[in-house]
Amino acid sequence: MRLTSATEAIHQIQGTGTVSNKTPEMKRRQFLAGAVAAPAVTLAASATRAVAQPAPARAAVPAKPQTVGDTQAPSEQRIVTSGKVGGDFMVDCLRALNIDFVASCPGSTFRGLQESLINYGMNTKPEFITCLHEEVSAAMCHGYAKIAGKPMSCLVHGVVGTQHAAMPIYNAYCDQAPMLVMAGNVGEGTSRRPGVEWAHSAHDQATIVRDYVKWDDQAANLQDFAEGVVRAYDIATIAPMGPVFVVVDADQQEEEIDPKEKLFIPKLRKRSQPMGDAVAVAEAAKMLVAAENPVIVAGRYQRTAAGPQLLAQLADTLNAPVLDERSRMNMPNRHPLNHTERGAALLRQADVILCLEPMDLFGTLNNVTDLIGRPSTPKIRPDAKVIVIGTTDAQIKANITAYERYNQADLGITGDAETTTPSLIQAIEKEITPNRRSALATRGQKLREQSTGFMKAVYAQAAMGWTANPISTARTCAEVWEQLKTSGGEYTMSSEANFLSDWPYRLWNMDKPWNSMGRSVGGGVGYTAPASLGAALANKEHGRITVSLNGDGDLLMQPGTLWTAAHHEIPILYVVHNNRAYHQEYMHVQRMAQRNQRGIDRAHIGTTIDNPNIDFATLAKSYGVYSEGPISNPVDLGPAITRALAVVKKGQPALIDVVSQPR
Amino acid sequence: MIRHLQVYGAGMLAGLLVAGSAFAQGAPNGNTANGKKLFETVGCFQCHGYVGQGGGAGPKLIDPPVWEAFIVQLRTPRQQMPPFTAKVLTDQQAADIYSYVQTFPKPADPATIPMLRN
DSSP states (O other), X not given: OOOOHHHHHHHHHTTXXXXXXXXXXXXXXXXXXXXXXXXXXXTOHHHHHHTSSHHHHOOOOXXXXXXXXXXXXXXXXXXXXXXXXXXXHHHHHHHHTTOOEEEEOOOGGGHHHHHIIIIISTXXXXXXXXXXXXXXXXXXXXXXXXXXXXXXXXXXXXXXXXXXXXXXXXXXHHHTOOEEEEEEEOOOGGGSOSSHHHHTOOSSGGGGTGGGOSEEEEOSSHHHHHHHHHHHHHHHTSSSOOEEEEEEEHHHHXXXXXXXXXXXXXXXXXXXXOOXXXXXXXXXXXXXXXXXXXXXXXXXXXXXTTHHHHHHHHHHHHTOOEEEOSSSOOSOTTSTTBOGGGHHHHHHXXXXXXXXXXXXXXXXXXXXXXXXXXXXXXXXXXTOEEEEEESGGGSOOSSSOTTOOOOOOSEEEESOHHHHHHHHHHHHHHHOOHHHHHHHHHHHHHHHHHHTTHHHHHHHHHTTTTTOSSBOHHHHHHHHHHHHGGGTTOEEEOSOOGGGTTHHHHHSOOOSTTSBOOOOSSOOTTOXXXXXXXXXXXXXXXXXXXXXXXXXXXXXXXXXXXXXHHHTTOOXXXXXXXXXXXXXHHHHHHHHHHHTTSOTTOTTTTTBOTTTTOOHHHHHHHTTOEXXXXXXXXXXXXXXXXXXXXXXXXXXXXXXXXXXXXX | OHHHHHHHHHHHHHHHHHHHHHTTTOOOOXXXXXXXXXXXXXXXXXXXXTTSOOBXXXXXXXXXXXXXXXXXXXXXXXXXXXXXXXXXXXXXXXXXXXXXXXXXXXXXXXXXXXXXXX
């Protein structure tokens, strides 16, 4: 839409200065206002001058009318809308994409869309989830996607909200988790209110996060928005998945839609995932069937509910052991071919190694010692063949090195590993001769027999420090599992477990696709508490229990997460692994002190979170969350978990502060 | 990187020989109370846990190795453990820690812990 003589008049009315020879885009609300005003005004210069004063200049209401303007509303000043506004259409778009939730900390650059969500959309599908920080909003999307298997959206304030959300967007990018980030913006300078609105707008806001989103868009109009947001969703959910960033312009949100405009929402494509090339898959099958000691390593393998059983089927077909790197819920952890417990030994003897969506291929296949010079040694035989199936290489960006060190491989198959698995199983079946089948079965039998000793060894290790005070991480995990195991598998362990010596993966029975959700991968501390809440939001409709074994340092990044849990009645159990330190960093500083041969008793400076100790139970109570603790005597832990789980089963959040051993 | 590996390997071997000859006579008498204090302040507990239970960052110290192996590992460690040189931890202090480590309670038989049964 271009300026007409009518709109030139309106520019003069609004005091926007001399009409230039250029023909800038006319704003829709100006057009509509002009349409109303034009018949009366007739665009005569004298008339425009006559109506030029009242709009912005109306003063406080005088006690007694002094001018005509004090008793008559200015007919030319549109002060309400009467039809559908742009934000309403945006809600239609989100509904078309089946977005159930929009998590957000409010901000004026998306006030139009927020109002549309709650009044046009009546706060259902999507429902507005109130957060106290954009880091919570975006991290909730990350956790939600890993359990729901689809993206949710977060709505962030222009520029400042985007910067707050940057950390969890980065984690999601590293973890290849989809989310739809919508950021407010007042695109046109002439539309911005003076002051802070200028600080909260940008010409190209996506530059803040462009290094770690899959795609971004800044629509020029509502139709452009519709196509952009559908494209964004489409891109986000193609493997390798990732966050997408869509700028929602304030004027587009707030302006009334011209009834003559034929807006439409494109249909989302029914999308298949990229699958490995058949010839390459056949070659992989040949190598695997011929191998004497093949090993399967699962990184970010699992993508759908079918993933864990498919991987088990692949292992069963090949009679090969699986090492689960626990970045996803890859494989039932008590399957007799899940040999994660003896990973190093298996890699040492492997002749063919199949890596499915590796996160860090170099780190998987090499030991890097954290000594001066960072010496590395291979974990595998020099003649071992390596096959990689994955999509990570299709998404690498130049700047941030989350792609890890390059490692050679003998065969690289570009394709989503889970999607490729059925064809690989078929190809393996085709390759196995009767004689070979017998040999494979013998190998499988031996592996299955070896697995019977795993739990005995795990229990023997867990018994160490069983009565310790502070409480051992093994004891905490065993106590939680003791009460969770009657849930029929209807639970999610939502936290990263490497800081807990991986005890949940070792002690709990995990055989459902929602039993765990892996790691943040980006390693941005502050992920666990809000991402767990996102998982709990996804689990709510299924009645599943979400348990976050949450680091104290992590929770302290965004304790306001607890308020959102209470406010929206999202059932989740937070068990705070309270070792009163940024323990990983404590160990790093300790390492430096020892290397430099000085002050080895001073590594606590700047790394511990004590003196005073933080009272997480009181903190949680202040946010309206049921809580207990601090608990440091292991005898007190079981009853506290019972009481807290009773609260969770009633649909509310609960927190237990457990004073813990370091790991 | 290869050069580093060679240096590292040679250094470790030398360390083993020296340490082995120096401490082949058995552990010096250690002060257990001081050992506890050191264990909890100079970093041991961080990887091995307050009661030597071990975990993802370090192996258990319950039932520790013999003194000779203990001091070699302390001074010229294998794998990821950072070294404790004599400059920051004297032989006597190491002996104190060793004395304390030996007091760690033996773990219960997991079969007697109901939670640790299938």
